Amino acid sequence: MRRPSQVDAGTAGGLPYLRVGSGPVLVFLPGITAHHEVPVGMDRRFQLGQLRPLARRREVWWLNRPHGLTSGVSMADIAADHAVALRELFGRPVDVLGVSTGGSVALQLAADAPSAVRKLVLVSAAYALGERGRHAQRDTAMWLRAGRTRRAAVSMMDIMGAGPLSHGAAKAMGWLLGGTFVGRGDPDLLALIEAEDAFDLHDRLHAITAPTLVVGGSHDACYGRALLERTAAAIPDARLVLFPRKGHLGVSPSVVRPVLDFLDEP
Missing domain, CATH: 3.40.50.1820 (Alpha/Beta hydrolase fold, catalytic domain)
Structure with a gap:
């Protein structure tokens, strides 16, 4: 064991x-x-x-x-x-x-x-996905394709937090840590985002x-x-x-x- x-x-x-x-x-x-x-x-x-x-x-x-x-x-x-x-x-x-x-x-x-x-x-x-989640993931994919890792991470973190303070803190963390959250635009990740966008x-x-x-x-x-x-x-x-x-x-x-x-x- x-x-x-x-x-x-x-x-x-x-x-x-x-x-x-x-x-x-x-x-x-x-x-x-x-x-x-x-x-x-x-x-x-x-x-x-x-x-x-x-x-x-x-x-x-x-x-x-x-x-x-x-x-x-x-x-x-x-x-x-x-x-x-x-x-x-x-x-x-x-x-x-x-x-x-x-x-x-x-x-x-x-x-x-x-x-x-x-x-x-x-x-x-x-x-x-809810509308806000769908929008966040589409923006994440858009910024990754443009090579804007920090902006992509901020978009992904837009769904985090339950109120204005925690929401703002999550987006700030996304900006600081960038690629830790979303990498550098891995094609596998972009394909997954597309798949979930169509998922219902x-x-x-x-x-x-x-x-x-x-x-x-x-x-x-x-x-x-x-x-x-x-x-x-x-x-x-x-x-x-x-x-x-x-x-x-x-x-x-x-x-x-x-x-x-x-x-x-x-």
Whole structure:
């Protein structure tokens, strides 16, 4: 058995991964990353900060998107790569948690490959981007193509924060850290942004069979409260946990408790 602090990393099933913890498997699909590699440095510390609270009771597999995405790829194509990887790695249904863009992949996966998903958790994710989220990602792609990394990072961080102060602080951080958030215009990232821009799974939510938990902030700027509520309402028997006065959430300690409680239920 691995120690809780031990981290494995590499490529498995064609996808870059981090693995930490022990217990039942939980596949973790992250939000947008600057590149489609195993994270290093500050990015690795950030990702592991989300994984380790879950890893106290789970063997968490953080999976990045596949290499070589090109313009015209769809969210269904990306989810299909994940379905192949999950069957190769585990050979049975496993729990899947998707954050933000990773939640879009997770929803598509649950709809297209129901035999791969035991339970589904969506954190700050919905069946389609909200208008502000769509605008932020389009601007991010525009600035990356123009070589304006700091402006791209500010656009991406426009969806963060729950109020004027936290929103302004997030954009300032984007300007200061620039490429740490969005890289230098990786074609894989631009293709992913295009795929999510076209993503809308509303008409298929009723067919999702995996027990589902939707977690979000009531002041999420990327999706908005209404989209989170409609997503949960359209998936049969899905549950919704909304944190009041919170914005676009990652997997923080307050999020971990309802997630693990949901996953541990028979």
